[in-house]
Amino acid sequence: MFYNFQSGHITKAQPTYDMIILGASGFTGKHVIRETLKFLNIPSSPLKNFAIAGRNTSKLSQALQWASCPNPPPEIPILTADTTDPASLRHLASRTKIILNCVGPFRLYGEPVVEACVDSGCDYLDICGEPEFMERMEVKYHDKAVENGSLVVSACGFDSxxxxxxxxxxxxxxxxxxxxxxxxxxxxxxxxxxxxxxxxxxxxxxxxxxxxxx
Structure with missing residues (x-):
């Protein structure tokens, strides 16, 4: 955050990344990386850079290699974060425009990520197909998401x-x-x-x- 002396308002600093894929070393995360790579280095694509994040940097590196095959993996930043560590999630959310959350089941692990995004004004997207989780997040975080300009979108997976x-x-x-x-x-x-x-x-x-x- 920084203070704009001309407007007199506190505004968000420009995020480092267009997108961060959280839980990128999992079954779904690897496929999300592979699809995301298709949008890099395309002039018309709004995606200019992204990072991958999770608990284990070694597994994240392996996932990037798998997703890039048969080509060598590009230099994508690998970040460390854990759903049991709120500070690490807030750090992620402060550095990106949107977090693509692939860490499920969302009923167990999704709320800390939603909370971090809403607190930071960062957008959130997941592949959740769990109605109880989605309804609970809407009830609990809707007002704050509106206040901070955060979009929280679930159900973007195959079953939805x-x-x-x-x-x-x-x-x-x-x-x-x-x-x-x-x-x-x-x-x-x-x-x-x-x-x-x-x-x-x-x-x-x-x-x-x-x-x-x-």
């Missing part, structure tokens, strides 16, 4: 985006566009290789069912 697009497509097949009370969707997966999941997704699903109420 196709459902939203499918709902929009179907609603526009009616004249005028319909508002449905219920939509049922199905998905079919095909692969030449064995389809596997990961522990974080499994744990999120189990915890979501555990908190269901009839």
């Amino acid at each position: 985006i196709p459902a939203e697009l499918g709902w929009m497509f179907n609603s526009r097949q009616w004249m005028p566009p319909a508002i449905f009370s219920k939509v049922e969707a199905y998905i079919s997966l095909e692969s030449d290789k064995r389809i596997v999941g990961n522990l974080g997704t499994y744990e999120s699903a189990v915890l979501s069912m555990a908190y269901c109420r009839n």
Whole structure:
């Protein structure tokens, strides 16, 4: 933060990074790095620089190498942060415009990241598909996020985006566009290789069912 003598207001200093990927060494984080690299060094892209962050710098380095293959990894800054260390999260949030949070289950590990972003006025985005977490964050941090100009956006993952697009497509097949009370969707997966999941997704699903109420 710094004081602007001309306007008489306290304003935020320019962030060091356009984006930080938190939890970048995990199953999802590695794929996020790989997709993000596609937007670097493209003149029309608003993404000019980014960093990756997590608990283990060695694993982060390995994730960057995996995401860059077959090319050599670019010089992307690797930062240390832990969801159990609020100071490290506030430090991240103060250095970037937005944090992409890949650390789940979000019910267990997401709130400290949201809080750090909201306190710093940094934007937050995740791939969460956990309704209880999203609703709790909105109730708890909405007013402060508005006050500090922080956008908190969840449900940007595979289990959410196709459902939203499918709902929009179907609603526009009616004249005028319909508002449905219920939509049922199905998905079919095909692969030449064995389809596997990961522990974080499994744990999120189990915890979501555990908190269901009839």
